[in-house]
Amino acid sequence: MIKKVQLPLQTLNLTVGFAVWVLISSLIPFIVEDISIPPERLAIVTAVPIVLGSVLRIPFGYYANMIGARLVFLISFIILLFPVFYISAASSFMDLIIGGTFLGIGGAVFSVGVTSLPKYYPKEKHGLVNGVYGIGNLGTAVSTFTAPIIATQIGWTATVKLYLIVLVIFAALNFFLGDKAEPKVKAPIMDQIKSVYKDEKLWFFSLFYFITFGSFVAFTVFLPNFLVSYFGIEKVDAGMRTAGFIVLATAFRPIGGWLGDKFPPLNLLMVCFAGLTGAAVVLAFSPSIGLYTVGSLIIAVCAGAGNGLIFKLVPTFFNKQAGIVNGIVSMMGGLGGFFPPLLLSVVYSMTGSYSIGFMAFSQVALVSLILVIWLYYMDRLKLASDVFESTGQGILVTNAAGTIESVNPAFTELTGYSEEEVIGRNPNILSSGRQSSEFYTTMWGQIGQEGEWTGKLWNKKKDGEEYLELLSIHTVTDSTGEVLRYVGTFTDITPE
Template sequence: MIKKVQLPLQTSNLVVGFMVWVLISSLLPFMREDITIAPEKVAIVTAIPVVLGSVLRIPLGYYANIYGARIIFFLSFILLLFPVFYISSASTLTDLIIGGTFLGIGGAVFSVGVTSLPKYYPKEKHGLVNGIYGMGNIGTAISTFAAPVVASQFGWSLTVKLYLILLLAFAALNFFFGDRKEKKVKSPIMMQIKSVYKNEKLWLFSLFYFITFGSFVAFTIFLPSFLVDFFTLDKVDAGMRTAGFIVVATFIRPVGGWLADKFQPLFLLMGVFAGLTVAAIILAFSPAIGLYTVGSMLIALSAGIGNGVIFKLVPFYFDKQAGIANGIVSMMGGLGGFFPPLLLSTIFTITGSYSIGFMAFSQVALVSLVLVLWLYYMDRLTMSKEVFDSTGQGIIVTNADGTILSVNPAFTILTGYEEEEVIGKNPNVLSAGRQDKSFYEKMWGKISTEGLWQGEIWNKRKNGEEYLQLLSISAIKDQSDEVTRYVGTFSDITNL
């Protein structure tokens, strides 16, 4: 029973964590009525919670593997009580920055669930499960929509205090209903970091999530103030529009995870970054509110699908280091929400326009599209090499002139020759001398006309021992029908 409630419980935990994480940005228009905040400082105040919320994702993901999600969620909600109470009495910009820094714990809990929940489900469901968990992003929409409504009736300070009740309730829920018997993975954190940090896929996934989740967070904290200042909307209307953006990005996330379970995830990422590129270009032209809404919704759709797809890929490639890999990737995603608001604010201060910032974002998304294409083809090459290296048959590859270009490990086992001993030589170094000239003329004649020859041939090992091979030779041709390679595969059939 306890195991069955982990998905809804941990998803609800994420909702609460994200509600707290965006507490300041949701209520900032009301806070600015009582606290003097210069326009150029607004982006800093809203972005500050993202910093700790990003950096803490590494240790929280790691310790979720060590102690289990129950303990980490419980402690996180208890710790969040202090900054929330402090912010409820804030009277200066410094108070908001100090309290906001520690609100980051609410965003950091994301890496707990993506580390814990896959333990309860088979791999073919990891994309969907992490996508459902990622719907906890809706917490940002709830705060963005509900907090201004409550604050307009009761004031922002009392609204903040209501979050204390919510945190206490969920701390209790985790204490009583969290899984005490969750499978633990204990290994030193530095050992896990060393095992993943040289893997280029980790950093590519980090970049991809930096952009997809970063754009989600950036728009979440940027839109409420932007819509009020740029389009002169009232605060509740701006909150509702931002909530709509968050709802779309959140509910499309499990769809992205489900699609990644069914189809090639890298193909889906290509579509994601193509969508982000187009959307950012639309926004770069500073359109009217209608077209701006279209561009924002396209970002919501693309970012939501991308978020779901990436957390299908991470546990697939980093099964044994899921905690630390999830922490690093999700940290980079959180940081992706920190820099864009600052960048947009700085560009606006200098130029009076957001266009350059959005155009820069479109170029980053376009570069990511190119990197996904590169990763896809590198994956295919890696798979081919793994097949080449792991097959039990000896493989020898030559150029069109018959010079050896490559051999596989099975070649060394069967012949005794190391790769460096035969590269650049002719395969006749293996000949036992038992076949006459006419044998080879017939063999090459058939390869020339049919592109393939298969038969038995006597060769010798490095130690001089003769053995009988079952040999196949294939001619590899280019688009102009010219032979570029010959590939020979063979096995020892002497005993047969």
């Protein structure tokens, strides 16, 4: 029973964590009425919680494996009581910076669930499970939508204090319903980091999540104040529009994970980055509120689906190091939400326009699209390489002139020749002399006419032992029919 509760419980935990994480940005239009904050520092106030919320994801993911999600969530919610109470009594810019820094714990809990929940489900469901957990992103929508409405009735300080009640309730829920028997993975954190940091896929996934989740967080933090200042709409209306963005992005997260379970996730990720690139270009031209809405909604769909796809890919490639890799990748996503608001603010202060900032975002998304395509083809090449290296048949590849370019381990095992001894030489080093020249003339004549040949012949190993092999030779040509190389595969069928 406890195991079945973990997905809904941890999803709700994430919802609460994210609701607290964006507490300041949700209420900033009300806070600035009581606390004087220079316009150029507004972005800093709203972005500060993202920093700690991103950096802490590495240890949070690690400790989720070490001590279990139950204790990490429980301790996190207890600690969050202090900065939330501190912010409720804030009276200066520095108070908001101090309290906001520790609100980052609410964003750091993300790496807990993506590390814990896959332990309860088979691999083919990890995309959907992590996508469902990601629905907890709605916590940002809860704050963005409800906090301004409540603040108009009871004031922003009293609204902040309501979060204390929610944190106490969820600390208790985790104490009683969290899984005490969750499987633990105990390994030194530095050993896990050393085992993965050289793998380029870790950094590719980090960059991809930096863009997808970063754009989600950035728009969540940036939109409320931007819509009020740039388009002059009401604060509650801006909150509702931002909440709509969050809901759409969050809804597409499990959809993206589910699609990643059914179809090649890298192919789908290409579509997401193509959409982000195009939508950012639209926003760069400072359109009307209508086109701005369309561009923002496209970003919501592509960012949400991309988030789900990336956390389908992570456990696929890093099963044993999921905790630390989830932490690193999700940290980069959080940091992706820190820099864009600052960049947009700096660009706006220098040019009076957000266009250059959005165009820069489109170019980063375009680079990511190119890298996904590259990773897709590298993955296919690795698959081909794995087949080449692991097959039990001997394989040798020559160029069009008949010079050996590559052999596989099975070739070495069957013939006794190492790769270094045969590269650059002709396959006739294996000739036993048993076949006549007419045999080879007939064989190559068939290869020239039909592009392939299969038959038996006697060859000789390095130590001089002769063996009978079943050999197949295939021609590889380009689009014009010109021969590029020949591939030979053989099996030892010498009678015993």
